[in-house]
Amino acid sequence: MDIIVDMISALFLLLGSFLCLSGGVGILRFPDFYTRMHAVGVTDTLGAGMILIGLMLQNPEGLVMLKLLMILIMTLFISPVASHALAKAAFRNDLAPMSDREETEGGTESSIP
Amino acid sequence: MLIAATIAILVVMILAIIRGVAGPTLYDRILAVNMFGTKTVLLISLLGFVMGRPDFLDIAIVYALINFISIIGVLHFSDSTEFRHDPDDTGSTKKES
Amino acid sequence: MPHTISLFLTLAAFWLLNSGHYTLLILSLGLISIALVLYIAHRMDVVDHESQPLHLTLRIPAFHLWLTKEIILSNISVVKHIWLGNETISPVLATIKASQKTDMGKVIYANSITLTPGTVAVDLVGNQITVHALLRENIEVLQAGEMDRRISRLED
Numbered sequence: 001m002d003i004i005v006d007m008i009s010a011l012f013l014l015l016g017s018f019l020c021l022s023g024g025v026g027i028l029r030f031p032d033f034y035t036r037m038h039a040v041g042v043t044d045t046l047g048a049g050m051i052l053i054g055l056m057l058q059n060p061e062g063l064v065m066l067k068l069l070m071i072l073i074m075t076l077f078i079s080p081v082a083s084h085a086l087a088k089a090a091f092r093n094d095l096a097p098m099s100d101r102e103e104t105e106g107g108t109e110s111s112i113p
Numbered sequence: 114m115l116i117a118a119t120i121a122i123l124v125v126m127i128l129a130i131i132r133g134v135a136g137p138t139l140y141d142r143i144l145a146v147n148m149f150g151t152k153t154v155l156l157i158s159l160l161g162f163v164m165g166r167p168d169f170l171d172i173a174i175v176y177a178l179i180n181f182i183s184i185i186g187v188l189h190f191s192d193s194t195e196f197r198h199d200p201d202d203t204g205s206t207k208k209e210s
Numbered sequence: 211m212p213h214t215i216s217l218f219l220t221l222a223a224f225w226l227l228n229s230g231h232y233t234l235l236i237l238s239l240g241l242i243s244i245a246l247v248l249y250i251a252h253r254m255d256v257v258d259h260e261s262q263p264l265h266l267t268l269r270i271p272a273f274h275l276w277l278t279k280e281i282i283l284s285n286i287s288v289v290k291h292i293w294l295g296n297e298t299i300s301p302v303l304a305t306i307k308a309s310q311k312t313d314m315g316k317v318i319y320a321n322s323i324t325l326t327p328g329t330v331a332v333d334l335v336g337n338q339i340t341v342h343a344l345l346r347e348n349i350e351v352l353q354a355g356e357m358d359r360r361i362s363r364l365e366d
Contacts, residue, residue, distance in 0.1 A: 010114040017121035019289060020152070024128035026292035027148065033140050034330065035301050036132070038288055038344045040148045041327035043125065046285040051118060051155055055162055058115075066227055067170040071158065071177060075151065078181045080324035082147055085188045087324075087332045087342065090140040093191070097303050097342055171228065 009057035016050030023047055032098040033090060037083060044079035048072070119159045126152050143187060150180030213262040214248065220262075221247055260314055269364050276360060281326055288327045288344060301342065304349045308337045309358055315365045322357060 019042055026039025052072045056065050126149055133145030154177045161169025225240040226232075251257050259265060291299050310316045320331040320339055328348045333340040343349045352358075 013114050013118040017118045019285065020125045020155075021121055022289045022292050023148075024125035026288075027132045027145070028128055029292065029296065030299075031296055032301070033138055033144065034303075034332075034342045035299065035344060036141065036144060037330055037342075038328050039292060040144060041324075041330070042285055042288050042292075043148065044151055045281050045325060045327060048151065048155055051122075052158065054118070055158060058162055059167065063227065063230055064167045064170065067167075067174065068158065070227060071154065071170065071173055074174070074177050075154070076325065078177065079151065080321045082181060082184045084320065084324050084331055085185060086140060086143060086147065087330050089188045089191045090138075091332045091340070095138060095140060098301055174228070 005057055009054045012050050012054030012057065016047050016052075016054060019043065019047035019050060033095060034087065034097040037087060041079070041083065044075065044083075048075050115159060115163050119156065119163060122152055122156045122159060126156070139191075143184070143191075147180070147184050150176070150184070154180070212264055213257045213259065214252075216262045216264055217251065217257055218244060218248060263314065266364055273360055273364060277322055277325070280357070284326045284328045284348070291344065299344055300346045301344055302346050302349055303332070303340065303342050304353075305338050305340050306349070306352050307358075308334075308339050309355075309362055310337075310365060311362075312365060315361055318364070319358065319361045322361070323352065 023039045023041075023043030026042065027036050030036045030039055049072060052068050052075075056068045059065060129145045129149045129152065133142050133149070136142060154173045157169050157173040157176060161167050161173070221244045222240070225244065229236055229240065248257075251261075263270075308316050308319050310319055316334060316337065316339075320334050323329050323331045323339065323341060328344045329352065330342045331339050332342050341349065341352060343352075
């Protein structure tokens with residue numbers, strides 16, 4: 001029984017690491033600020049969730065699990081608020097998003113005066 | 114598996130630092146710092162389990178809250194006029210140091 | 211009054227979870243802190259149905275389950291497009307309509323949009339939400355309005 005829980009936990013940790021790595025690659029690869037924000041969203045929701053669930057299965061009783069659950073819930077409440085505040089500040093300060101109709105090459109950010 | 118996940122998180126943090134240094138705009142840097150902070154929370158939790166000391170989770174909770182407050186603080190300050198993104202200077206803004 | 215009790219229970223659970231020491235001294239200190247927070251919250255006049263949405267308690271778990279499913283699906287799609295490269299994404303900025311009546315419903319809607327990877331709510335004015343999406347399909351899914359309907363159903 002223990003070995004099954006351990007394997008499920010390892011699977012969750014592996015998936016979470018893969019999702020976080022994908023988000024890290026995305027933040028380098030995507031062409032402008034707003035698209036990079038979506039990459040960060042991946043690591044904040046499912047990446048963090050998978051890793052924390054994997055850790056919960058390592059020690060599935062007592063206060064430790066409740067604390068991990070609290071970290072997960074706090075992450076899920078905090079990350080959209082921070083993302084929205086960031087996007088709104090950028091939008092209000094005239095950082096225009098790249099549109100796919102414009103012919104922009106990767107790596108340049110478009111900023112309309 | 115815990116150690117592999119820890120190394121993966123460290124790699125992600127390095128990628129976030131690269132984006133933070135590369136910019137190009139101010140908001141990219143804030144985004145990178147935000148991502149660095151949330152990944153630090155995960156790193157502290159993982160390190161607590163690697164070292165067998167789950168007390169580290171308290172530090173992770175505090176770090177999550179401080180990270181949130183710092184991001185909101187910086188963004189609230191960014192609404193003020195002297196912090197405006199300068200459209201002529203696409204590479205960086207002057208007030209970012 | 212129910213909101214005060216709910217806030218008290220939340221704060222007590224938070225204290226008990228974080229302290230881990232159950233001696234008389236620590237527990238009484240916790241009680242004093244909770245009383246202080248309750249007093250300050252009443253002075254600030256924030257103990258109401260917006261900070262303690264008790265009327266949603268019965269209906270919100272089903273919505274959370276549905277939202278979790280949506281988050282997993284959109285995570286898979288965003289990760290796929292990260293590895294496929296920049297040619298496959300079509301970032302778009304669009305304005306969609308929120309049909310919720312209360313402020314809290316609109317905030318739940320905007321936060322759900324932001325929590326789902328691939329869409330970020332950029333601005334919320336009146337009942338118009340400006341959304342930036344990684345793919346044009348994401349906007350079409352939002353305009354079809356299933357999330358909007360589910361949140362509107364939470365309200366009444």
